[in-house]
Amino acid sequence: MVAPAVLVIGGALVVPALNLIVQSFLVSTGYGGVAYHFTFSNYIDAVRDPTYQTVAWHSFGLGAAAALICVVAAYPAAYFISFKLHARWRNLALFLVVISLFTSYLVRLYAWYTILGSNGIVNTALIHLGIVDHPLLFLIFSRWAVLIAFVNVFLPFSVLMLTSAMQNIRPELLENARDLGAAPARTFSRVVLPLTMAAAVGAFVYTFILTSGDYITPALLGGTSSTSLANIVSDEFVALGNRPGGAAISCVMLLVFVIVYVVLSRLERWKGI
Amino acid sequence: MSDEMLSPTQRISRRELMRRTLLGGAAIGLSPSLLSALEGTAAAATSAVASGSINFFSWQGYDLLDEPAMKAWRKKNGVTIHSTYVNTHNDITAKFTAGGGKGIYNLSTYEAGYGPFYVGLKIPQPLDMSKIPNFKNAAPLFKSGPVAKLWWNFAGHQWAVPFTWGIQGINYASDKIKAPTSYHDLLKPEFKKKFGVTDDPVAAIVIGAHVTGVFRADSRYTKAQLDKIIAFWKTLKANARLIVPSYGNMADLFASGEIVAATPGWAAVNSFAAAKGDKTVKHVAPPEGSASFCDAFFIPNGAKNTDAVYAYINQAFSLEAQAQEAENLVQAAVAPGAVKLMNAATRALYPYKDMTTVLTKTAPLETIPTNVPKGYATFDDWNKAWEKFKA
Numbered sequence: 001m002v003a004p005a006v007l008v009i010g011g012a013l014v015v016p017a018l019n020l021i022v023q024s025f026l027v028s029t030g031y032g033g034v035a036y037h038f039t040f041s042n043y044i045d046a047v048r049d050p051t052y053q054t055v056a057w058h059s060f061g062l063g064a065a066a067a068l069i070c071v072v073a074a075y076p077a078a079y080f081i082s083f084k085l086h087a088r089w090r091n092l093a094l095f096l097v098v099i100s101l102f103t104s105y106l107v108r109l110y111a112w113y114t115i116l117g118s119n120g121i122v123n124t125a126l127i128h129l130g131i132v133d134h135p136l137l138f139l140i141f142s143r144w145a146v147l148i149a150f151v152n153v154f155l156p157f158s159v160l161m162l163t164s165a166m167q168n169i170r171p172e173l174l175e176n177a178r179d180l181g182a183a184p185a186r187t188f189s190r191v192v193l194p195l196t197m198a199a200a201v202g203a204f205v206y207t208f209i210l211t212s213g214d215y216i217t218p219a220l221l222g223g224t225s226s227t228s229l230a231n232i233v234s235d236e237f238v239a240l241g242n243r244p245g246g247a248a249i250s251c252v253m254l255l256v257f258v259i260v261y262v263v264l265s266r267l268e269r270w271k272g273i
Numbered sequence: 274m275s276d277e278m279l280s281p282t283q284r285i286s287r288r289e290l291m292r293r294t295l296l297g298g299a300a301i302g303l304s305p306s307l308l309s310a311l312e313g314t315a316a317a318a319t320s321a322v323a324s325g326s327i328n329f330f331s332w333q334g335y336d337l338l339d340e341p342a343m344k345a346w347r348k349k350n351g352v353t354i355h356s357t358y359v360n361t362h363n364d365i366t367a368k369f370t371a372g373g374g375k376g377i378y379n380l381s382t383y384e385a386g387y388g389p390f391y392v393g394l395k396i397p398q399p400l401d402m403s404k405i406p407n408f409k410n411a412a413p414l415f416k417s418g419p420v421a422k423l424w425w426n427f428a429g430h431q432w433a434v435p436f437t438w439g440i441q442g443i444n445y446a447s448d449k450i451k452a453p454t455s456y457h458d459l460l461k462p463e464f465k466k467k468f469g470v471t472d473d474p475v476a477a478i479v480i481g482a483h484v485t486g487v488f489r490a491d492s493r494y495t496k497a498q499l500d501k502i503i504a505f506w507k508t509l510k511a512n513a514r515l516i517v518p519s520y521g522n523m524a525d526l527f528a529s530g531e532i533v534a535a536t537p538g539w540a541a542v543n544s545f546a547a548a549k550g551d552k553t554v555k556h557v558a559p560p561e562g563s564a565s566f567c568d569a570f571f572i573p574n575g576a577k578n579t580d581a582v583y584a585y586i587n588q589a590f591s592l593e594a595q596a597q598e599a600e601n602l603v604q605a606a607v608a609p610g611a612v613k614l615m616n617a618a619t620r621a622l623y624p625y626k627d628m629t630t631v632l633t634k635t636a637p638l639e640t641i642p643t644n645v646p647k648g649y650a651t652f653d654d655w656n657k658a659w660e661k662f663k664a
Contacts, residue, residue, distance in 0.1 A: 031366065031370060032370035032371045051657075051660055054664050110525070113525070113529050113531070114529075117529055117530075117531055141515040141531070219472075220518060220522070222515075222516075223514065224514075224515055224516055226518065227660065235656060238361070238363040238367045239363040241366065
């Protein structure tokens with residue numbers, strides 16, 4: 001019964017991952033060529049290269065910021081949908097959250113040109129209102145623009161995950177907390193937060209992984225800081241034909257993601273403030 | 274030498290040619306291998322020699338789908354093109370080395386400077402020039418002599434046949450600024466945060482070599498010279514608005530008014546921008562020098578149905594097809610005889626009368642370093658330096 005699932009997961013996930021790990025310990029012999037000699041040098045280069053360090057710092061930093069903002073911003077929305085909205089409107093609210101995902105990722109990125117661009121909605125409004133004399137150029141083609149785009153894309157996922165978790169909280173628990181004199185903030189921190197911590201960690205890790213490894217958003221919106229770790233990996237494989245080098249950087253990224261998940265999963269046992 | 278490019282004609286504006294677009298050019302078209310498996314005798318061949326499928330892997334537009342002379346030929350001979358487009362030239366390298374392209378694709382292209390590199394990687398097969406008689410229409414520069422022997426005809430074989438070329442300088446919004454007369458113009462305060470630097474390391478390094486006075490046609494620069502070239506681009510980057518990810522995206526940026534200039538540039542961006550409603554984008558090659566490129570058809574090793582491919586390539590060198598390619602691609606033809614068949618606007622785009630001078634002296638064909646002696650920067654060094662520049 002499980003054989004088909006094992007085959008799919010094994011073939012689509014495990015085998016490619018193992019291939020990547022094996023490649024990371026090989027020696028590159030020129031474009032596309034490898035020698036089957038074991039070496040740690042690819043990992044040493046990946047960790048010690050100043051360019052990779054700079055890019056990694058920016059990529060993981062942006063990813064963490066986007067993930068944190070998504071989770072923090074998702075909580076009020078998820079709480080409202082789960083506990084304040086009548087059941088009749090809940091599905092509509094979830095649909096409105098999800099509807100943005102129906103549009104192509106690339107189209108949504110380009111849409112930010114019309115919102116944050118020099119002639120976009122924000123700058124046009126600011127100039128018309130007399131708040132600024134000329135367009136604010138930092139709104140787009142900057143790390144701010146990348147962060148805004150990341151939050152825009154991944155916030156719906158965080159809302160969905162937290163809403164799903166909150167809907168498993170029995171309303172009686174919240175009533176009991178209020179009956180015992182807990183203020184709304186305390187109810188949230190001692191009841192809702194611990195019971196949704198697993199979903200929050202999941203949302204954070206999901207957003208962190210996808211944003212840290214994103215290729216397109218930094219390229220289109222990042223301005224003169226448009227390189228991400230994904231671009232570096234791509235260059236290693238495609239431009240340089242250095243599969244072991246690209247594989248090593250990928251494995252280091254994977255290790256960082258695993259460490260982040262392991263550390264944050266300890267929060268699932270947190271009992272609240 | 275200043276090389277002003279006119280705006281493209283209305284006829285060009287109705288087609289979308291997105292060279293090097295990030296995603297727009299990715300994987301358009303059907304899988305050639307799947308189609309080959311499904312294809313039985315569907316293609317009615319009117320010629321016993323040239324018929325069947327051509328599986329093309331290269332830049333969108335280079336499959337010559339829109340040229341009437343090529344369309345008519347395909348219909349007459351029962352040839353079907355299945356195209357997969359690339360985002361960067363490196364995609365071609367990757368596909369035919371580790372990417373499983375050999376045996377699947379039977380037609381591709383390489384930019385002149387990649388010739389020896391690709392031959393070293395055993396990507397192209399030697400061509401049987403008796404099957405491409407129309408190549409005689411190409412200018413002597415492309416057929417024989419020192420330039421041809423560097424990139425297409427060496428080690429005793431003809432590896433590829435050049436069919437189109439162009440010049441890379443600066444694109445600019447002619448309604449907002451005057452034509453830049455130097456790359457250093459972009460460092461002036463009035464250009465601060467108003468222009469883009471294109472993510473094209475080969476063109477950038479070649480242009481940078483011209484600007485810093487170290488240019489060599491064989492692209493052999495010491496590491497100190499490469500550092501000097503990158504330092505020039507860093508000063509540009511400090512004044513720039515962004516690094517432009519692709520030439521297609523460059524057109525979007527001009528059309529939306531985000532930039533007034535970009536370099537390295539490409540004349541075809543004039544056409545892309547016009548298609549998006551901005552007919553004011555022009556291209557100029559500053560006097561310091563520019564990068565010029567020349568793309569050539571090659572047949573990959575392991576290619577099938579090469580008779581159809583040879584016949585297709587041969588048709589692409591007919592004068593009629595060359596004139597139509599120049600109009601559609603907004604690039605220059607290699608056949609001087611095709612110039613009289615072009616409309617006035619297309620004819621004026623490139624210096625056909627001075628073609629040899631331009632491609633050998635003013636803007637020699639860009640190339641990548643191969644087999645460099647110790648102490649000189651390798652292509653890996655170029656890519657690493659560019660990664661560091663962008664970081």
